[in-house]
Structure formats: C-alpha cells, structure tokens
Amino acid sequence: MIINMKKWMIGCFWGLLVLPNLIWPMASKILAEENTENRVLAQFPSLNRENIQAYPGEIEDYINDHAAFRSQLLSLNAGINLALFQSVDNEEVIRGSEGWYFYNGGASTADYRGQNLYSEEELAAIAAKVERTRQYYESLGVEFAVILAPNKEEIYSEYMPKWYTRLSDITRYDQMEQCLKERTQVPVIAPKQYFLENRERLWYFKTDTHWNEAGGFVAGQMLVDALGGQAVSVDQVIIPYDYRGPGDLALLFHMPECFLEDYFCTVNGYYEDVKVESADPVGDGMVIRTSAAGAPDQRRVAFYRDSFATVMMNQISKYFSRIDYYHWQGFDRAYLEADPPDVLVYEVVEREFERILTDMDKLVPEE
Numbered sequence: 001m002i003i004n005m006k007k008w009m010i011g012c013f014w015g016l017l018v019l020p021n022l023i024w025p026m027a028s029k030i031l032a033e034e035n036t037e038n039r040v041l042a043q044f045p046s047l048n049r050e051n052i053q054a055y056p057g058e059i060e061d062y063i064n065d066h067a068a069f070r071s072q073l074l075s076l077n078a079g080i081n082l083a084l085f086q087s088v089d090n091e092e093v094i095r096g097s098e099g100w101y102f103y104n105g106g107a108s109t110a111d112y113r114g115q116n117l118y119s120e121e122e123l124a125a126i127a128a129k130v131e132r133t134r135q136y137y138e139s140l141g142v143e144f145a146v147i148l149a150p151n152k153e154e155i156y157s158e159y160m161p162k163w164y165t166r167l168s169d170i171t172r173y174d175q176m177e178q179c180l181k182e183r184t185q186v187p188v189i190a191p192k193q194y195f196l197e198n199r200e201r202l203w204y205f206k207t208d209t210h211w212n213e214a215g216g217f218v219a220g221q222m223l224v225d226a227l228g229g230q231a232v233s234v235d236q237v238i239i240p241y242d243y244r245g246p247g248d249l250a251l252l253f254h255m256p257e258c259f260l261e262d263y264f265c266t267v268n269g270y271y272e273d274v275k276v277e278s279a280d281p282v283g284d285g286m287v288i289r290t291s292a293a294g295a296p297d298q299r300r301v302a303f304y305r306d307s308f309a310t311v312m313m314n315q316i317s318k319y320f321s322r323i324d325y326y327h328w329q330g331f332d333r334a335y336l337e338a339d340p341p342d343v344l345v346y347e348v349v350e351r352e353f354e355r356i357l358t359d360m361d362k363l364v365p366e367e
Contacts, residue, residue, distance in 0.1 A: 090253035099261040100159035101249040102152060103209045106351045107172075112153040112160065114168025118175050126176070127183035129360040134186045136364045137344055143187075145226055147219055147347040148176060149211065149308040150192040152204045154350075173350045187226035191219050201239065206262045207255065208247025214239050216312035217267045224319055227343060229297050238268040271296065271318040286330025290317040297321065302341035304331060304363065309347050328355065331362060 088095050094102040094109075102108070110116040118126075134144040150173050153160060177190040195203045195215065203215035211219070218234060225231035244264035246255055274296075279289040290313065300322040303309055309325060317323050320343075326335060328348075336344070346363070348356060 088253045088255075093249050093253050094161065094164070096156075096159040096161060098159055100156060100206050101247075102156075102160060103249060103351070107354065108151055108153055108209075108351045109164065111151050111172055111350055112157070113164060113166055114171050116172060117168060117170070118172060118179075123175060123179045124183075126356055127179050129357055130180060130186055131184040133346075133360045133364050134184060140340060142341060143227065143343045145187040145189065145223060145343065145345050146180060147189040147223060147309075147345060148173065148180075148192075149219065149306075149347065149349040150190075150195065151350045152209055152211070154192065155195045155204060171350075172353055176350075176353060189219060189222040189226055191215070191222055194218060194222075201234070202241065202263060202265070205244070205247045205264070207250035207260065208262070209249060210247075210308055211311065212263075212265055213267055213311045213314065214265050216308070216310075217270075217315050220312045220316040220319075223316070223345065224297075227299075229319065232270060237270050239265050240268070241265045267315050270315050274318040276314075276317045283330045286327045287335070288313070288325040289322070290325075291322045292318055293321070295319055295321045299342040300324075301343045301345060302326065302336055303345045303347065304328060304359070305345075305347045306349055306352060308349050328359060333362065333365070336363075 088101070092103065092105040094104045096102055107116060130146065137144045154171060154173065157166075173190075173192055177188060177192070180186055180188045181190075195218075201214050202212060203218070204211045214234065217237070217239075221231040221233070241263045242265070244262050246257070246260055247262060250260060250262070274292050274294045276290050276292045279291075281288050295318060297319055298321045301320045301324070303323055303325045305325055306328055313323075313325065324335070324339075324341065344363070346359065348359070
C-alpha cells in the first residue's frame with residue numbers, strides 16, 4: 001500500500017511537470033500575451049567556449065522566463081498574496097490604501113521621506129550647469145525651459161503606508177524648484193503645488209508611476225504660459241475618466257484584473273481642428289517627430305524627455321507647429337545642431353534628478 005502511494009505521488013509530481021508543457025502549445029494560441037514585465041526576457045543561449053561556465057545558469061534563466069502558463073501562475077500567486085496577506089510580492093511596489101500603489105525603486109522612497117536632501121554645494125553646482133545650458137542656447141537664439149515632474153508618492157501621500165514616515169517637511173523637489181527659480185533665469189514648470197491644491201481630479205494613475213493625461217495637460221499648459229503663449233485651463237476642456245488596464249506597477253507584480261481599480265482620462269475640446277501628423281518613430285520610439293500645420297504657435301520645439309512626457313504629446317503637439325521628442329536614453333546633440341529649434345524643453349521626473357548634471361553636459365558642448 002505504501003509503495004503504491006509513493007508511485008502515485010511520483011506520478012502526480014511528474015504529471016505536474018510534464019502536462020503543462022504538453023498542453024501549452026495549444027493553449028498558448030488562446031492565452032498568448034505580450035511581454036508586460038518592463039524587461040527583456042532571457043533568450044535561449046548558444047553554447048561556446050566563452051560562456052561554458054555560465055551556460056547552465058543561462059539555460060535556467062530561459063526556462064524560468066518561458067515556462068508554460070508562467071504568466072497565469074504568477075497572476076494567481078499575486079492574487080493569493082493580495083487576498084490573504086494584503087501584500088505584493090515585488091520589492092519595487094508599495095501597496096497603499098484604497099487601491100493605490102507606489103514605486104519603491106530608484107530614489108522614490110528616499111525622495112518621499114526627505115532622506116536625500118541636497119547640500120548647498122550640490123544645489124550651487126546644479127544651478128550653475130542649468131544656467132550655463134540656458135546661456136549657451138540663448139546665444140544660438142533658442143529659448144530654454146525646464147519641466148520638473150513630481151513623484152506620485154508626494155502628490156498622493158495620504159494613501160502611502162503610515163510606516164513610511166517623513167523626516168523633513170521639504171523634499172528634493174522643493175529644493176530643486178526653489179533653487180532653479182532663484183538662481184537661474186530659466187523658466188521652471190513645477191506643477192507639484194497645483195496638484196496638491198486641486199483635488200477635484202485624478203492627476204496620476206493609481207497603479208502606475210506616471211501622471212495621467214490630465215496631469216500632463218496641466219504641465220503642458222504651464223509650459224505654454226511660461227513661453228509666453230496662450231494657456232488653456234483644465235476647466236475649459238472636457239476630461240472624462242474611464243476604466244483602464246493595469247499600469248506599470250500592477251504589471252510588476254502581475255496583479256489579477258479582479259483586484260484592479262484604475263482610471264485613465266482623455267482631454268477633449270483642445271484645438272480639435274488642429275491635425276497632428278507624426279513621422280515614423282526612430283530607434284524604438286527614442287525619437288518622435290510631430291508637426292501641426294494649423295497650430296496656433298509656429299515655434300519649433302525640441303523636447304528632451306523621459307517617460308512622463310508621453311501623455312503630454314497628444315495635446316501639446318497641437319499647440320506648436322513642430323515638436324521633436326528626444327528620449328534621454330536616445331538623445332544625440334547632433335539632432336539639435338542639424339535642425340536647431342526655437343525652443344528647447346528639458347523634462348525630468350523627481351526620482352531621476354541625479355541625471356540633471358550629466359544631462360546638462362549632454363546638451364552643451366565641452367568648453
């Protein structure tokens with residue numbers, strides 16, 4: 001009897017290993033999904049002399065990333081963790097209250113708590129580099145402006161877990177805004193205070209690190225105003241909210257859709273008669289060029305950006321006759337030298353402020 005039980009258990013074990021792989025070729029046609037993990041999955045390695053020692057580990061990585069029903073099993077595990085333990089199985093995601101999730105990667109948590117405030121020397125160095133950039137482009141007849149995108153954790157701090165205590169009443173964002181406004185002549189677009197004071201709309205996604213189109217619209221109109229254009233208030237457009245799929249934070253821990261509560265919005269009624277044309281993106285979207293023949297402002301803009309500028313594009317592209325969006329990872333100053341803009345906009349999110357010094361060096365030739 002004991003021997004039969006052992007055989008049965010061994011058979012079940014092997015069945016659990018083999019059956020999913022036998023079923024997957026047929027099931028994958030129905031369940032086929034795109035890679036939503038914000039990383040490149042392991043590819044099947046080739047065996048050669050250089051990687052002979054690492055080969056077993058590379059094979060293991062490939063199997064782990066391409067296991068049958070992997071996505072479904074990870075989603076099931078995430079659902080169990082949420083239902084039973086109210087937790088997420090990913091160190092980069094913070095579970096807040098009322099369906100809000102926050103980012104624990106990079107400098108986000110330290111920014112929120114005020115653990116990484118700038119010294120006077122650091123602020124002086126940043127201000128000097130930013131002002132040097134402004135002066136350089138002013139000498140070429142190009143206006144220069146800066147957009148500072150605030151971290152979501154500070155805008156919706158009431159939903160952050162209480163154990164993430166704040167150590168300072170000010171943050172790096174506050175220091176940066178004050179520093180650039182007082183020590184440079186650069187127009188600084190800093191919408192943090194606006195978001196904090198105006199709570200009738202959602203400005204950020206609940207399960208994503210980014211601001212939504214309403215937040216991006218506000219920042220875009222602040223930019224228009226700072227550049228002497230005709231800004232439009234959010235009260236002058238229509239912004240409906242609707243259900244959306246999971247954001248980048250939800251995807252990081254494979255949140256099941258039954259736990260999802262998030263919303264996206266669209267901006268309607270903003271220069272609807274202006275048609276925007278986009279050229280084919282360059283380098284996997286690192287360079288995006290738009291043009292709008294009927295735009296109210298005929299200036300040409302170059303946008304040195306990160307991912308926060310993505311939801312700004314639909315609306316701000318209607319206002320300027322041409323905008324070239326350069327992702328910071330794919331930027332080359334030769335783009336600006338070959339086709340100089342009228343305005344250069346530098347946009348950066350708070351959690352990546354450490355990039356500012358190196359970004360300024362990329363924008364300006366060596367002395």
